[in-house]
Amino acid sequence: MASPTSTASHSSCITVDGDKQPGSRSSASPTSTPPTSLGDEGSILSDAMKMDTLVDMQDDGSALQLQTQAQPTPQPTPASTPNSESKRPSRSSRAKVTTYNLQMLAGTSIHTPTKYLEKHHKNVLHGPIEEVLKAHTGTPPKKKRLSRLAIDDINDPAEAQLATETAQAAQRRRSLRATDLRKEAFRNLAAVGEAASSVAQRGSELIFGGSSKGYHTLRRTKSEGHLAEAGGSLTRGSPKRPRAYKAAESDGEEDEQEDEKEYLEPKTKKWLAQGLYVGQHREFDARLSEAQNRVRIRRAKKGDGALPLPMFAGERMLNGDPRDAIRDFKLPFDTYNPLPRKVKVDGWVKLHKNRFIGEASALWKRDKQDSSQCYCSPEDGCGEACHNRIMSYECDSTNCRLTPEQCGNRPFAQLKKRAKGNGYDYGVEVMETGGKGYGVRAMRTFEPHQIIVEYAGEIITQAECETRMKKVYKKDKCYYLMSFDNKMIIDATRGTIARFVNHSCEPNCEMIKWTVSGEPRMALFAGARGIMTGDELTYDYNFDPFSQKNIQECMCGTRSCRGVLGPKPKHQNLNLASSLIAGTKRKIQEVFSSMKGSASPTNSPKKRKLTSIAASTLTKAKNAVAEKEKQREKIQQSAADHAAQIASRENRAQRRSSSMTLSSRRSKFIRKTDRLPPRISNRPTKVQFRRQVSKPKPDARTGALKAPNKTSRVSYIVKRNIPGNKSKRLPAFATGYPLTPKRRRVFKSDSEDDSPNITPASLRSATRAAASGTTTSTKSSSTKALTQSKLPFKPLNLGSGSKTPDDDDDDDDDDDESMGFPPSDTDPDFEIEVVEKEAPKSRKTAGSVNTTSGRGRGRPKKNDILRKTGAGVRKTYQQNARGKGQAAALSAASGSTARQIANGD
Numbered sequence: 001m002a003s004p005t006s007t008a009s010h011s012s013c014i015t016v017d018g019d020k021q022p023g024s025r026s027s028a029s030p031t032s033t034p035p036t037s038l039g040d041e042g043s044i045l046s047d048a049m050k051m052d053t054l055v056d057m058q059d060d061g062s063a064l065q066l067q068t069q070a071q072p073t074p075q076p077t078p079a080s081t082p083n084s085e086s087k088r089p090s091r092s093s094r095a096k097v098t099t100y101n102l103q104m105l106a107g108t109s110i111h112t113p114t115k116y117l118e119k120h121h122k123n124v125l126h127g128p129i130e131e132v133l134k135a136h137t138g139t140p141p142k143k144k145r146l147s148r149l150a151i152d153d154i155n156d157p158a159e160a161q162l163a164t165e166t167a168q169a170a171q172r173r174r175s176l177r178a179t180d181l182r183k184e185a186f187r188n189l190a191a192v193g194e195a196a197s198s199v200a201q202r203g204s205e206l207i208f209g210g211s212s213k214g215y216h217t218l219r220r221t222k223s224e225g226h227l228a229e230a231g232g233s234l235t236r237g238s239p240k241r242p243r244a245y246k247a248a249e250s251d252g253e254e255d256e257q258e259d260e261k262e263y264l265e266p267k268t269k270k271w272l273a274q275g276l277y278v279g280q281h282r283e284f285d286a287r288l289s290e291a292q293n294r295v296r297i298r299r300a301k302k303g304d305g306a307l308p309l310p311m312f313a314g315e316r317m318l319n320g321d322p323r324d325a326i327r328d329f330k331l332p333f334d335t336y337n338p339l340p341r342k343v344k345v346d347g348w349v350k351l352h353k354n355r356f357i358g359e360a361s362a363l364w365k366r367d368k369q370d371s372s373q374c375y376c377s378p379e380d381g382c383g384e385a386c387h388n389r390i391m392s393y394e395c396d397s398t399n400c401r402l403t404p405e406q407c408g409n410r411p412f413a414q415l416k417k418r419a420k421g422n423g424y425d426y427g428v429e430v431m432e433t434g435g436k437g438y439g440v441r442a443m444r445t446f447e448p449h450q451i452i453v454e455y456a457g458e459i460i461t462q463a464e465c466e467t468r469m470k471k472v473y474k475k476d477k478c479y480y481l482m483s484f485d486n487k488m489i490i491d492a493t494r495g496t497i498a499r500f501v502n503h504s505c506e507p508n509c510e511m512i513k514w515t516v517s518g519e520p521r522m523a524l525f526a527g528a529r530g531i532m533t534g535d536e537l538t539y540d541y542n543f544d545p546f547s548q549k550n551i552q553e554c555m556c557g558t559r560s561c562r563g564v565l566g567p568k569p570k571h572q573n574l575n576l577a578s579s580l581i582a583g584t585k586r587k588i589q590e591v592f593s594s595m596k597g598s599a600s601p602t603n604s605p606k607k608r609k610l611t612s613i614a615a616s617t618l619t620k621a622k623n624a625v626a627e628k629e630k631q632r633e634k635i636q637q638s639a640a641d642h643a644a645q646i647a648s649r650e651n652r653a654q655r656r657s658s659s660m661t662l663s664s665r666r667s668k669f670i671r672k673t674d675r676l677p678p679r680i681s682n683r684p685t686k687v688q689f690r691r692q693v694s695k696p697k698p699d700a701r702t703g704a705l706k707a708p709n710k711t712s713r714v715s716y717i718v719k720r721n722i723p724g725n726k727s728k729r730l731p732a733f734a735t736g737y738p739l740t741p742k743r744r745r746v747f748k749s750d751s752e753d754d755s756p757n758i759t760p761a762s763l764r765s766a767t768r769a770a771a772s773g774t775t776t777s778t779k780s781s782s783t784k785a786l787t788q789s790k791l792p793f794k795p796l797n798l799g800s801g802s803k804t805p806d807d808d809d810d811d812d813d814d815d816d817e818s819m820g821f822p823p824s825d826t827d828p829d830f831e832i833e834v835v836e837k838e839a840p841k842s843r844k845t846a847g848s849v850n851t852t853s854g855r856g857r858g859r860p861k862k863n864d865i866l867r868k869t870g871a872g873v874r875k876t877y878q879q880n881a882r883g884k885g886q887a888a889a890l891s892a893a894s895g896s897t898a899r900q901i902a903n904g905d
């Protein structure tokens with residue numbers, strides 16, 4: 001079977017059908033090829049070929065040659081039909097037929113496979129131009145004639161009218177289409193050269209009904225007369241047309257004239273009004289919220305919208321608000337981040353709102369939330385101070401008096417509105433991250449604390465969660481479970497896009513639970529810094545792994561990364577070590593069990609080797625654990641030391657600040673005497689003790705000693721005696737005096753110092769010994785030295801009244817005076833003085849207030865009472881308010897301390 005593109009011999013075979021005419025057969029060349037262009041078919045259609053004007057394109061396509069040739073007119077045979085393959089003219093005759101592809105001439109042609117070209121028959125003209133034009137303009141299409149006939153057949157005038165109108169409309173449409181193409185074609189023809197102008201003239205004359213107006217506008221040529229003649233003859237020769245067609249044509253002519261006008265008007269350049277930012281208002285600022293942008297745009301629309309002149313822009317940049325002026329240049333998100341928009345996630349079933357599963361719904365209804373109410377005014381707009389906002393309740397008509405426009409605390413309503421907009425309004429999309437699987441990133445900016453997306457999914461009970469963990473998600477690595485309200489859990493395995501939000505130790509978002517219309521809902525909110533377009537959204541999971549197995553390494557890559565999702569394990573090293581041991585044990589067991597299984601003798605070298613390896617591995621593991629443990633202890637120890645150091649430093653600082661007055665006095669003095677040499681490093685400490693003693697007093701009348709009823713204080717002051725001026729004590733600043741050889745002897749360094757240690761106990765025993773007039777041989781050497789040789793004062797004889805006014809004065813200044821002198825039992829420069837003082841009159845009771853560790857003086861501290869009585873804070877305050885009487889009663893119960901406190905008050 002021959003194909004349509006088979007050679008001529010085949011084609012001749014096909015055409016011998018018996019009904020072929022010899023004439024027609026003779027016209028077919030034996031070597032002719034079947035039509036591969038529409039021109040061939042067109043050539044068959046053209047029934048009269050007289051004078052042909054051939055327009056041949058040269059190879060370079062630059063020039064068009066016009067040839068006028070006398071062509072033999074093929075005699076049309078009665079049986080010839082346009083579609084008959086057998087009636088096709090011979091190839092030689094077809095080769096002479098010129099084909100005009102109007103699309104090509106109009107520059108609208110495309111390279112099209114042959115099989116599709118059938119559709120474009122109407123755009124191809126064949127044969128000499130006159131014929132072509134005549135055929136396409138003068139002769140109404142067959143169909144039209146037929147339709148006219150059909151119209152004529154209609155008897156009903158209304159139907160006939162309708163049919164006529166339809167036919168006219170169809171004609172108008174067709175006429176317009178054809179006219180456009182033809183005009184374009186002739187314009188191109190006219191443009192290529194002088195020769196082509198004649199064709200154009202004819203064509204235009206034909207098209208414009210013999211008027212040379214159109215032609216003149218197309219192309220002015222010198223050979224107008226000649227062409228007009230040819231064209232005119234062609235136009236005049238138009239056959240008769242039916243009335244309806246004429247009417248349609250007259251309409252078509254009007255249209256054509258309009259078209260012509262349009263065509264003649266100079267074309268204006270059309271500028272592209274929008275491009276990359278299509279749909280985005282010029283005033284749009286991505287850093288602002290939707291509402292703010294709306295206001296901004298509305299304001300801009302009111303004004304003239306003109307850009308400021310450059311000088312004003314410059315001024316604004318230099319002196320204006322820096323937020324307006326200098327902004328980092330950033331390429332549009334689409335340009336710098338051209339990821340494929342939609343990342344397909346397998347197995348993700350989207351849910352847009354929470355769905356209660358099983359018992360969760362009943363549980364939830366039983367324990368419904370409390371309500372909240374706000375009393376904001378329209379001026380406040382439910383801002384930061386809104387009660388509902390503070391409580392994370394969304395305002396609605398039931399709990400807020402403001403309208404939705406006035407109220408600024410309806411984040412979930414805002415979210416709902418946004419979800420109805422486009423993807424950019426919604427503002428988030430799934431992305432692929434490096435090692436964390438999928439993630440979510442922002443496609444727009446978000447203000448600080450603005451809602452981003454809701455975390456919704458299936459709400460399940462804990463029991464259901466456990467079941468799912470054991471059965472459904474047993475092999476999963478990613479979990480989408482989040483603890484929710486009422487000990488329930490949101491399982492977002494089926495849920496919103498929020499389930500893809502990853503963890504970060506330095507997150508930019510927060511996951512917060514809100515109550516919306518009485519229901520709890522979870523949503524992701526922007527953090528305090530807001531979100532920029534393209535940022536990956538993260539929040540801190542505070543991950544609570546169900547088991548050690550679920551601990552996952554964190555890959556957030558932030559500086560403060562904890563290393564794992566969730567809280568850091570306390571003994572991470574130990575865990576590692578114990579797992580190491582566990583691994584080793586398992587290996588050993590495996591070794592032994594394999595050996596058991598094998599039939600090798602128990603003392604085989606292989607077994608011995610394995611055993612030794614196992615033992616050494618175990619030892620190594622144990623050592624590693626011990627080492628780790630040691631390290632940990634060391635670290636703990638050093639941390640404790642450090643803490644103790646800090647504490648003692650703080651104590652010292654506190655003490656220093658309390659004795660600031662004294663120190664400042666000293667430092668002032670030292671500044672005055674800065675010529676003095678520096679102080680000696682082994683600065684001796686002040687030795688001063690106070691003791692409460694009861695002193696018997698002689699009765700004024702009888703002279704007999706009475707039992708003591710007052711408390712005296714005795715101070716032991718270690719003083720330095722200056723030779724030749726024994727009565728004067730050396731002031732503390734004297735430590736700075738230039739050292740004489742003798743003094744140098746006095747200021748011995750610690751290593752040289754052979755002075756005995758003077759302790760409060762030794763002093764007390766020495767004093768007691770002195771008072772009793774005995775020397776205790778059993779005392780330590782230092783005490784002995786003190787009692788025998790270093791107590792130049794009279795032994796304290798109770799009741800002897802050794803106190804002098806001088807001593808009193810000295811005692812007042814003893815802070816200064818007794819500083820910086822190491823007492824030495826061998827050095828006669830030092831003496832120890834016992835100063836006795838009467839207790840202040842106000843302190844009548846026996847016992848020392850110092851027993852309350854110095855707190856007894858002044859007002860009682862409530863904690864003292866608390867400690868003694870064990871009462872609560874409120875009770876203490878009541879007791880204080882009730883006054884002394886009740887305090888006395890209290891003291892009776894709580895002992896002497898409380899009594900003292902009451903008296904002190």
Ligand SMILES: C[S@@+](CC[C@H](N)C(=O)[O-])C[C@H]1O[C@@H](n2cnc3c(N)ncnc32)[C@H](O)[C@@H]1O
Nearest residue numbers: 436437438478479499500501502503554555556
């Ligand atoms: C709620 S899913 C988040 C979405 C998940 N990336 C995905 O592809 O579906 C939680 C899981 O993501 C992974 N993931 C989240 N944040 C991570 C991080 N900072 N480092 C490592 N993995 C992380 C963990 O596997 C975690 O179990």
